Amino acid sequence: MSYGITNAFIPLYNTMLTSKTKEENNYFINNLITIITIIALALVLFCGIFTKNIVSLLAPTIAKDNYSLQQAIFMFRVMIISIIFIGAQSVLSGVLQNHNHFTEVALGPISPNIVNIIYLLIFINFYGLIGFAVFTVIGFLLMLLILVPRYIKLGYKYRPVINLKQEEIKLLFINVAPIVFSTSLAQINIFILRIYAGKLPQGGISSVEYANKINMLVYEVIGQAIILIVYPKLGKLLNKDTYDGFNKEVAKGIILILLLTIPAAAALLLLGESVIAVYLMRGNFGYSEVLQTAAVLKYYMPTIIFYGIRDLISRAFFSINKAKTAAINSIICIGLNFLFAPLFLQVLGAPGLALGNSLAVTISCLIFYYQLKKETKLFLEKRLLINVCKIITATIIMTTLIYIIMAYVSSSLWLILTSFLLGVPTYFASLYGLKFRDFKELLKIK
Incomplete structure (x- = not known):
């Protein structure tokens, strides 16, 4: 849903940047954030009431065991809170992309996964699955907070406003479903x-x-x-x-x-x-x-x-x-x-x-x-076929090296690190040797 809102927002807001004033754009963004947040709160309430039915539908095996079912219900009620942060994040992400600020947006989707990995590596034995649910919510909150400083620097400021009759809101929600x-x-x-x-x-x-x-x-x-x-x-x-x-x-x-x-x-x-x-x-x-x-x-x-x-x-x-x-x-x-x-x-x-x-x-x-x-x-087709052949050839060279490394390194962590440090340069060096001429063109994507 987050990607859907962002992708409906980007082309619409791209047009507004050239046809509307900064104040009008800020009003639209505030209106959209408020509406999406209200919808998210309603979904959280709905899912909180019907959690047992939803869990039983998603995981019928878990529903057969009462302890597992109760644990799943609690986790679901905690984790569903994430959609409140995801809704606001989807709008801010679209704003930053239209202003060509991609670093924070790229870090956003990664942050929940990084938080989850840290939890599984360090805290899982202390707080179990319940803690995992809490950390999942923290991860999505972080995904939103990463965008806020840049959003403020661009001159935007959030103030609660709701106007369902705004033309841009109507247009966005017409397009948002598909x-x-x-x-x-x-x-x-x-x-x-x-x-x-x-x-x-x-x-x-x-x-x-x-x-x-x-x-x-x-x-x-x-x-x-x-x-x-x-x-x-x-x-x-x-x-x-x-x-x-x-x-x-x-x-x-x-x-x-x-x-x-x-x-x-x-x-x-x-x-x-x-x-x-x-x-x-x-x-x-x-x-x-x-x-x-x-x-x-x-x-x-x-x-x-x-x-x-x-x-x-x-x-x-x-x-x-x-x-x-x-x-x-x-x-x-x-x-x-x-x-x-x-x-x-x-x-x-x-x-x-x-x-x-x-x-x-x-x-x-x-x-x-x-x-x-x-x-x-x-x-x-012709350009793609030539490039794919070169990419596959370079990949074969890289994977051959990794296969050799696997014979000498037994530790999983060291195997991953060694393969990355040696495999990545080998891959790009192989492409260079194969005269992969699209590097300069590809790097022009900004």
Whole structure:
């Protein structure tokens, strides 16, 4: 929902920056923050009242055990408070992106994950899952607070105001439904997997959840960071009534996503067990759980690449006011996930859910690309093929080095650090040797 609000806000506010005064813009932002906060408070109240029903729907296995159910109810009621901070953060994020301030915005989605990792590494044995719920809320509060100093420096100041009749508010909420739906695809897919994971033996839900957390962390660090830079620029290029610059920027974004996600996915494929061991192996989470989670993570790998590309293409459609096309593509992906999940679950168990999700995302992404190509005459097949071949070759060289390192380094932490310190320079040196000529062009994305 946060990404949906931000993505509906950016093109609208981009237009307002050139047509409205600073006071009018500030009024609109204050109005939007107030309305979203009221909606968030209503959702918190609703979820607080019907927590048991929601938990039973999301995790039917947990609902069978009264102790686990009561613990889950308490955690849910604590964690749902996060949406209050997420709502305000989504607006501030859009403001900063339209003013070309990306550092704070990029740090935002990472901060809850970092807080969770710190908690799992240091505090989990002291405060358990209840503490984890509290730290999750703290992480989302931090995600909001990171944006506030820059927001104030830009000259904005929040004052409570509510005006449901403001034209810009009406326009935003008309567009927000299909945008929220299409940008919430990853979360919807996770919800689908949770439903089917509830049918797995003990530990199945955890392996799917933890593997997805690691997978999405890599995607958010790389994919979302690139998208938040490219997306505001797309709207500005369209304001010049041309698809040429627009298509060029989309092509840059796709190649840059591939440049970073392909080696990241390959490295995680090799180092998955070590990453999970460092991240999770403590208490009741032993080596067998590490292996189970690593098996699921391997099948999630394609989504690191294709979620990034798909999300960039969806932003391109938002920019040309074709949010419904993006929503329809999301429906296709969800339908494929519902088709593949039970099919592969029967054959592979927990890894089958990840495989079904990866296939659904990949197929819908390819369909999405050809829809954009038809809409904007985007053409980058030859250039893309050449670049992908070079990226894959450099990735093979890098992973060969990592494979050699694995034979000599037994410590999971040292293996990860050594592979990163040697693998990253090797990858980029290999690209340089392969005459990957797009570096300078890609670095022009600002």
